[in-house]
Amino acid sequence: MRKHGDERDIDRRRNHVSNIQDGPEWRKHRTLPPANKTWPTCLIIAPTSVVPNWEREFETWGYFEVGSYTGSKKEREDVLTDFKMGRLDVVLTTFEVARRDIALLDDLAWSAVFIDEAHRVKNPRSKITVAFNQFTCLRRFGLTGTTIQNSYMEAWTILDWTNPGRLGTSNQWKGYIVKPLTIGQSASATEEERTKALSVAITVRDKVLPRFFKRRTKDIIKHQLPTKTDEVVFCPLTPIQIAVYRRILNMQPVQNLVKKDELCDCGSEDKRKDCCHPIEKGGVLKYMSILIKISNHLALILPAPNDSPEQTIRNRELAEVAFPDQPIPKYGTAMLLPQYCGKWVVLDTLLREWRKDRTNKVLIFTKSVKLLDMLEFHLNTNSYGFLKLDGSTKQNDRMPMIDRFHRDPDVFIFLISTLAGGTGLNLTGANKVVIFDPNWNPAHDLQAMDRAYRFGQTRDVFVYRLLGAGSIEELIYARQLYKQQQMAIGYQASVQTRYFSGVQGDTSRQGELFGIKNIFKLHEDTLATKMAIEKATIMELDWALAHLNSKSKKVAKSKAEDWVYEADSKSGKEEADLRGLSALLFDDEPPEVADDNDIHKTLSAIGVKYSHRNDDVLLPSRIEEERSRTALKEAKRKRAAANKQKSGRQGSPKKSKTPEPQWPPRRKHHKAPLSPQSKLALRQIALIELGMINSPPDLPVFAQSFARKSSEEQDEILAKLDAHVRDNS
Known part of the structure; x- marks a missing residue:
């Protein structure tokens, strides 16, 4: 029996149950058919603050019989009775109630179970995950923006809940997926480890995730959104x-x-x-x-x-x-002494600069309640108009506060606790965002930024993350970068620059990211993040100078990518584990983003020595892509040579004394190709002689600029270097 999708569906279930109760089955046995016998049913588990949103959406978009399994024990019992009698299409409840009452819910006649914010079941040993795995209904759906938050294992836990047993055991996932991806992400990974990691990432993206995972990003509406600049500011400690x-x-x-x-x-x-x-x-x-x-x-x-x-x-x-x-x-x-907080000067500078334009509105996020109170005192002292939202703010007071922030021109700043207001709020009236203190989990900071940068925003959004330079906050941010790169690799098989040598979960390869010694360390005179980024980009530049040829093929981009599909079609059994590389696509140049006036000059004037744009650090690396292509070709060549040698041993024992002719024949005037080391040395000299690099500090700047250029632009630079080498040889 189908629904009509209009007013005729009102009280549809209650009338149906009433008719059944008039029948002989009920009068004789006092039993009703399962709740989903006639129409499907569904249980939705969501955070407490989101349950009212679900109720409102059901009222707006359809004619559903909805019960909210929350509140007192008596109220919950009434909802459960209505469901068992077949009077409800949908039951809404919270994580805490569902976990506590799982014995009452797990074997009911659900047609489907939904979890909103499914990353809450990312830990296989947590009470919530153990409880929710008791549902006998196997048609399960998880809704989340962060399937991979801290490690690739979290993706397995969530997908194993939605599709029990379909992705193997946790140990199998760890061995086949987690281990090669984490090792291959390390800067110290061998060529073989890098190649294997890429092969696994492509397999996950093209073969595994499409069967169990549907992902939507802001890319589908990016043409309707302005730009976002995410600037990371390394504030000197006093x-x-x-x-x-x-x-x-x-x-x-x-x-x-x-x-x-x-x-x-x-x-x-x-x-x-x-x-x-x-x-x-x-x-x-x-x-x-x-x-x-x-x-x-x-x-x-x-x-x-x-x-x-x-x-x-x-x-x-x-x-x-x-x-x-x-x-x-x-x-x-x-609280008010600037010598006790290196970030105060930076925040003061930003606010004074932004206040010059009275249309600017600012969001300031912090995860510390005490720091929120300090900021409140600081803003009062400077006579800034502001509002404050934290865990003590009542649910009913939130919407009026949001409306006032948008409408009142005297309200310049919205002070927000990251945990209390980092999700679920629409604050598109703001065009400036400050993350005062970073979170271990990048998802929390990204969610906070998206309060302003979301559908409905009409202005460019500028985000400033404030870090205590040299302190543990640099390590927190480095771990954020590592995790964001994990997301890019796990979701998109993105080929990322390898900034860090540490391997998550490997105590023998902790590098600069993991382990107690890295936590309790002060980088007093150095910027560890800056050095790691510069070292990685210089290593990429060195590889490019040593291995890339400067002959440019004048063909369309789609033709230039034919090598990956051709490699797939011609590979043999030995290369079967590398198939799927044909799905690796080269990303386009990132769009130009407007600069935030003269903020960078102002920050430099108050002692900020370094800042960078977070998105620039997370761009796919074309040089790493080329390096992967070279590694795959070399692996294929070695396999072909080994197969040829093997077939030769199995063939006739008689060998011809006449050597095979070389083709093309080598002439006397032919010069042997330069070794990678020689090519690197000559091109480095050319860089200096052509004025592309004038001093040692110019090298990392040039390396980062080179890495962000298109393949054609990189080829043009290499051609200039080679021409200079030829003219001076």
Whole structure:
């Protein structure tokens, strides 16, 4: 029996149940058919704040019988009774209620189960995931914007929930997918490891995900959106911040963590953690949190008026370490002292510059409640009109606040807690966004930015992420980059520049990203992120100068990509594991993005030595694509040679003494081709002699510029270098 899709569907189910109850089956056995016998049913599990949105959408877009399985026990029992009797099409509930009442819900007559924000089931051992795997209904759908957040294993957990058993076991996924992709992402990966990672990524993108995963991005509406500039600003720590940071790193409990696996100094030859220097339980998270606070504002480690008695004692002990042999600063005074926060000067500069144009509106996000209060005090002191939204803001007060932010010209700033308001809000009236402190999970920061950069935005959006340069926040951002590259590789098989040598989950290859020693480190005189990016781009440039030829083929782009399809069609059994490379497409040049006036000059004037655009760092690498092509050709050549040698041994034992003629024949005037090392050296000299590079600091700038150019532009530069080499040889 079909629905009509109009007013005739109102009370359709209730009338149907009433008719059944007039029949003999009900009068005799008091039983009703399953709830989905006549029309399909569905359970939707969503975050608490989103359940009302689902109710509103069902009211707007159709005639459905909807019950909300929330509220008191009596209210929930009534909804469940209505469903069992067949009176409801849809039941809405929250994660917490569904987990708690899973025994009442798991075997009901659901035609389909939906989870909104399905990344909540990314941990296979969490109570929510274990509970939701009990549903007997196997028609399951997960809705999420972040299937891959922290690792490729999360994708398996979510997809295994929607399609139980279809993707193998977790160990199989780890061995076939996770391990080759994470190893291949490392800057220290061999050519074989890089090639295997690319092959696996393409297989995942073209063979696995299309069967279980439907992805939509802003690309489908990008022609309707303005541009977004995502600038990462490395704010110098103040001298006092640096001194306090050092004192915390030198604390004995921190040193015990850093040196835990070294041999004890007592001579026992046991590890320090097992001998005279036991590590503090929970110490890693405790001291990480302290360093994050110091990176943002020293007042965060001072006793505050609203602290609990336990917090006051802890903060007083910490303040005595941070400020030895001197009076401990007062919290209220410290909040406004610029020497206690390197980010204050940057934020002040941005706000003053933006306030010159009264049409600008700003969103400021922070994940710290105490920092939110400090920002509120700071904005009040500077007489900025603003609103504030945090976890204490009532649901009913949110929409009026959003409306006022959009309509009131005197409201310049919206202060928002990242966790309370980083999702679900439409704030397209803002055109400037500040992420005051980064999150370990890049999805939280990206979601926060998208409060302004979303459908309905009419102005270019400028995002500024503020990082404490040299501190743990640089490591947090580096991990964000690593995770965003994982997303690009996992979703799109994107060939990314390998900035970091660390391998996630491999304790023997922690590199500069993973492990306790990287967490408890201060890069006082260097910008670790800047150095990693420059080193990687210079290595790519060196490879290009050593291996790329400058002969340009004047053919259309589609023809230039024929090599990948041709390689697929001609490959033999030995290359079967590399098939699918034909789906690798070369990305177009990114669109030009407008600059935010003279902000960069202003930031430089107040001591900011480095900033970059996040999207530029995450662009697919054409040089890495070419390197992959070369590696595949070399692998194919070696296999062909091995097969030829093998077939020769199996053939006739008689060998001709006459050597095979060389073709094309080598003439006396022919010069042997240059080795990669010689080509690299000659082209590097040409770069200097042609003035493309005038000093050592120019090299990383040129390398990054070269990497972002099109294949044709790169070829033109190489041709100029080769012409110069020929003219001067």
